[in-house]
Each structure stands twice: as structure tokens, then as C-alpha cells.
Amino acid sequence: MNNKVAKFAILISLGSAIYFLETLIPFPLPVPGGRWGFSNMVILISLPGVPIIDLLTISVGKNILGSLISGKIATPGFLMGLSGVSGSVVVMWYMWKTGIFGLAGISIIGAAVNNLVQLTIAAFYIIGDFRLFELYPYFFLTGSISALINAYIAFEVLKRVGGSLWQRK
Template sequence: MKDTRKVARLAILISLGAAIYFLENLIPFPVPVPGGRWGFSNMVLLISLPGASFTDILILSAGKNVLGSLVSGKIATPGFLMGLFGVSSSAALMWLMSRAKIFGLAGISVAGAAVNNLIQLSIAAFYVVREPGLLGLYPYFALTGSLSALINAYIAFKVLERVGDFHWRWK
């Protein structure tokens, strides 16, 4: 029974993340940088951190990316692969930070966004476009990514607070 609940919980969270992934494509991105996205689908990762295993977090991050890319028609594109590596790396970091018990949701979310942006830009700069100067866009991505990460952290904080699974300090 426990495994069934775990699978159902992961399926619901993956579906929610994929739906948000799809919907955030409809919201214009305020900064004119190529490939810029809001990153609101990463909120499901923050909500899942308490009690989730490392494997669960990686499955969730990959699952929402794959399903969201399938629905939005971006599967098997360079952007899809960049997103998959970026979100998996940031999910791993966020899980590790959550286990340290010294970081709040805001710090974890901003660090996850920073790693996600750095991984994606690095892949674009060195493997897709092959122009290292592309890394010069990182400050713009870091600024907008931090804003999005703080919004995600606040919403995740409120969700966790309401469902009673809250043990975070707000930092």
C-alpha cells in the first residue's frame, strides 16, 4: 500500500509540474533573453523536498520535464536536453541543501535556480551554440531566476504550511 501511495503521489506531482511547465510558456517572459522561462514548475520540487528521497526528487524533476516537453512539443530538442540536465542538477542540489537543515526554502530555491541557469547556459555555450560568450547572459538569468525562485519559495512555503507538513525556516 505504501508503494502505491508513493507512486500516486509522484504521478500527481509530475502531472502538476508538467501542467505548470506548459502553462508558463503562455506567460510572456519580461527579459528579452533567448530561451528565458519563468521556472514556476520547479515549485513542485520545493513542495516535495520534505520527506522525499533523492531518487523521488530526481524522478519528479525528470518526469515533469519530459511530460511538459511532450505536451508543449519541445521533446528531443536542445532546449529539452538543456532543461533536463539543468533541472536534475538543481534538484540534486536542493535535496542536499534541504537535508543540511540550515537553509530555508528561499535559499534552497535561489541556489537551485542559480545552478539550473548555469548548467543550461554552459550547455548552450559549449555544446549547442559553441560560443562561450553566451555565458555573459548569466547575470540576467540569475536576476530573473532569483525573482522566480523567491516567488516559488513563497508559494511552496504557503502550501506546506497549509497542508501541515511544514518544518522550514524562512530564510
């Protein structure tokens, strides 16, 4: 149990630190709150061997702590991000469970779902303008770039730890 709590703390802390640092990297689209999504690599690293509730805990924890650190807690962007990451985590977990998809495919689909959920919330509840969906191709392109970077880093980390952070060595 202590081992699991320590891993949660490390992954949430790492995700939160990356979440904050990525706010300092210029985003190529002039979109308020636009971020690269590099903090989602902790989700990819956590996929092998973890139940979905633990994966959701890690993703929600990193978003809450990262938003607290960056001063964006309880903003529309925070709520959109929390919804997007929760939706994408569910899809990514199911994709991993099928055993058909690799980390790159899971990461790209996760980014696509995350962006789609966020745009849906913005279009329906925040802005009220469905023309926001015209931005989706741009989000898909930038999200795919960061998703591939995340997948590569996660692959390298998992290769070095033997395939799973959750198995006892």
C-alpha cells in the same frame, strides 16, 4: 506504495501543467526557450522527506511530460532544461538535508545552478560561444524572482499539509 505512486502522478502532472502554462507567460529576456521556471515549485514542495532518487524522478517526469505537451521534446532546449533541473535538484536536496537553508535560499540557489548548467551546455555543446555567460546576471535576476515566488507558494502548501507530503497523517 499506491499512495506514493498517486503522489508522484499528482506532482508530475501539476509540474507538467505549470511547465506548459508558463510558456504562455512572456519572458523578459529575448532568449529562445526562456521560461520563468515556476514548475519547479513541485520540487520544493517535494523536498521534505523524499529520497533524492524520488526527487529526480519527479523533476525528470515533469520535464518530459511538459515538453511532450508543449511540443519541445528532444530539442536542445529540452536537453538543456533536463540537465539544468537534474543538477539543481541534487544541489537543492543536499541544501535541504543540511537543515541550514530555508526554502527561499534553496530555491534561489537551485535557480542559479539550473541556469548555470543550461548556459554551460549551450556554450560548450550547442552554440560554442562562451560569451553566453554574459547573460548569466540577467538569468540570475529573473531566476531569483521566480525562485522567491516558488518558495513562497511551496511554503504555503507545506504549511497547509503539515510540513511534508510524504508523511502519513
